[in-house]
Amino acid sequence: MRLLRLLLLAAKEAVGGQAVIEGVMMRAKNRLAIAVRRPDGEIHVEIRPWFSLTRAPFLRKPFVRGFPILLETLVNGIKALNFSATQALDEETDGEISGLHLVLTMVVAIGAALGLFVVLPHFFSVGMKWLGLSGDVDALSFHVWDGLFKLVMFVGYILAISYVPDIRRVFQYHGAEHKVIWTFESGGVLTPETTRPYSRLHPRCGTAFLLFVLAVSIALYTFLVPWLLTFYSPAQFAVKHLYIVALKLVLMIPVSSLAYEMIKFAGKFHGNVFCRALCWPGLALQMLTTQEPDDSQIEVAIAALKGAMDEGRAC
Numbered sequence: 421m422r423l424l425r426l427l428l429l430a431a432k433e434a435v436g437g438q439a440v441i442e443g444v445m446m447r448a449k450n451r452l453a454i455a456v457r458r459p460d461g462e463i464h465v466e467i468r469p470w471f472s473l474t475r476a477p478f479l480r481k482p483f484v485r486g487f488p489i490l491l492e493t494l495v496n497g498i499k500a501l502n503f504s505a506t507q508a509l510d511e512e513t514d515g516e517i518s519g520l521h522l523v524l525t526m527v528v529a530i531g532a533a534l535g536l537f538v539v540l541p542h543f544f545s546v547g548m549k550w551l552g553l554s555g556d557v558d559a560l561s562f563h564v565w566d567g568l569f570k571l572v573m574f575v576g577y578i579l580a581i582s583y584v585p586d587i588r589r590v591f592q593y594h595g596a597e598h599k600v601i602w603t604f605e606s607g608g609v610l611t612p613e614t615t616r617p618y619s620r621l622h623p624r625c626g627t628a629f630l631l632f633v634l635a636v637s638i639a640l641y642t643f644l645v646p647w648l649l650t651f652y653s654p655a656q657f658a659v660k661h662l663y664i665v666a667l668k669l670v671l672m673i674p675v676s677s678l679a680y681e682m683i684k685f686a687g688k689f690h691g692n693v694f695c696r697a698l699c700w701p702g703l704a705l706q707m708l709t710t711q712e713p714d715d716s717q718i719e720v721a722i723a724a725l726k727g728a729m730d731e732g733r734a735c
Contacts, residue, residue, distance in 0.1 A: 435447065435448050435601055435604060435605075435725065435728070435729075436448075436493075437597040437598070437600075437601055437721075437724075437725075438497050438500060438597070438626070439590050439591070439593035439594035439596075439597055440454060440456065440500050440501050440503075440504035440590070440593070441456070441501060441504040441505050441508045441586075441590065442456055442457045442458075442504060442507075442508035442589070442593070442720075443455050443456035443457060443504045443507070443508070443593060443720050443724070444593050444596060444597045444600075444720055444721040444724040445496075445497070445500040445504075445724060446597070446600075446721075446724040446725045446727070446728040447470055447496070447728055448725075448728040448729050449470075450469060450470050450472070451467060451468065451469055451470055451728055452467075452468050452469075452470050452496060452500070452728055453465055453466065453467050453468075453723075453724045453725070453726075453727030453728040453730075454466045454468070454500050454503055454504060454724065455720045455721070455723040455724035455727060456503075456504045456507040456508055456720070457508070457716065457717075457720050458507055458508070458510060459508070459509075459510050460510075463719065463720055463723045464507050465723050465724065465727040466503060466507075466727075467727055467728075467730075470492075470496060471492055471495050471496050471499075472492055473488040473489075473491055473492040474488050474489060474492065482681055483674075483677050483678065483681055484677060485677070485680065486676050486677030486678070486679065486680030486681060487673045487674075487676050487677050487680075489680060490676050490680070491526075494526055494529070494530070495522065495526065498522065498525055498526060498529070499522065534669055534672065536573060536577070537570055537573060537574060537634070538570075538637075538665070538668050538669060538672070539665055539669075540569075540573065541566050541567075541569035541570045541573060542566055542661070542664070542665055542668065543661070544565070544566075544569045545562050545563075545565040545566040545569060546661060548562075548565045549562065553565070557645065557646070557649070557660070557661070557664055558645075558646040558649055559646075560642065563638070563641055563642040563645070564642075566638070566641065567634075567638035567642070570634055570637070570638065571634060574630070574631075574634060575705070575708075578627075578705070578708050578709060579708060582708050582709075588711060591708075591709055591710055591711040592710075592711040592712070592713045592714070592717050593713065593717055593720065593721065594620075594709060594710045594711070595620035595710035595711050595712055595713045595717075596620075596713035596717040596718045596720065596721040597721050597724075598618075598619065598620050598621060598622040598625065598706075598710060599615045599616070599618040599619070599620055599713065599718060599721070600615055600718065600721040600722055600724075600725050601622060601725070602615075602618040602619060602622065603615045603618055604725060606618070610722045610725065610726065611722070612715040612718040612719055612722070613715075615718050615721075615722065616715070616718065620706070620710040620711070620712060620713070621703045621706045621707070621710065622706070623683075623686060623687045623690045623695075623699040623702065623703065624683060624684075624687035625702060625706055625709075627702060627705050627706050627709045628683055628699065628701075628702025628703070628705070628706070629679060629680070629683050629702075631701055631702045631705055632679035632682050632683050632702070633672075633675055633676055633679040635679075635701075636675050636678050636679045636682070637668075637671070637672070637675045640671060640674075640675060640678075641668060641671070644671070645664060645667065645668070648667060649664075682698070683702075686698040686699050687699070
């Protein structure tokens with residue numbers, strides 16, 4: 421979830437953010453800055469180029485760009501998390517993951533997320549059919565259960581990890597990241613005192629993006645999966661459901677692309693009544709994924725944003 425915090429601005433330069441271990445990563449244009457509070461109290465800022473998968477014009481087109489942007493955000497986010505861990509623990513930076521280790525980490529992370537929020541809810545819904553509480557996979561009731569299980573597991577997962585002390589500190593940095601971006605968007609002076617009053621909730625947060633992905637997937641699977649089964653439906657029970665799960669995994673590519681366009685639109689026009697209604701569930705969920713930061717954490721987020729925006733510093 422923290423890897424997915426891509427925040428886009430309509431009027432000013434595009435600025436993105438992500439909370440990391442004892443710090444914040446900020447992105448501006450083609451660069452990122454990772455600011456971490458080291459054990460000695462010093463704020464260390466690392467400036468890096470943004471790894472991009474969307475340099476080709478075709479991959480930047482609406483309804484195409486969502487999935488590659490998701491992947492590149494995962495890559496940059498995982499590397500930022502790993503770097504922040506080395507700094508927060510005062511370790512050598514040559515221990516950072518790269519190459520094959522980075523690919524394996526991404527595969528495990530994506531696989532775990534798909535398994536938890538796509539595969540497992542599907543087979544829970546199969547259990548409802550066995551109990552006589554649902555129809556088969558081509559029935560509306562099956563997908564109602566599937567969607568319900570997805571939402572319960574997603575919210576339950578976030579609620580469970582919010583009780584872990586280290587995660588609560590990351591959630592505080594998440595709140596600091598949002599406050600600093602609100603200050604920047606509003607044209608305010610970037611100091612802890614002026615940033616503190618701003619909201620810790622933001623309509624273009626990765627938490628909201630994940631909620632959009634869930635909502636789109638529930639709606640799409642409800643109508644598209646039964647339709648696809650009219651073309652090919654394996655007779656054997658196990659093969660049939662493994663086939664459907666495989667379909668759902670492949671469909672996550674257009675689902676993520678559509679969800680990206682939705683959150684981009686809702687965030688750009690967040691003052692509109694319709695867009696505020698679209699943003700409300702994501703903002704409500706951020707009550708769990710963000711916490712009020714202290715001034716020292718806001719200071720770290722400010723350092724990250726200034727580092728990302730400082731064109732005079734080399735990557």
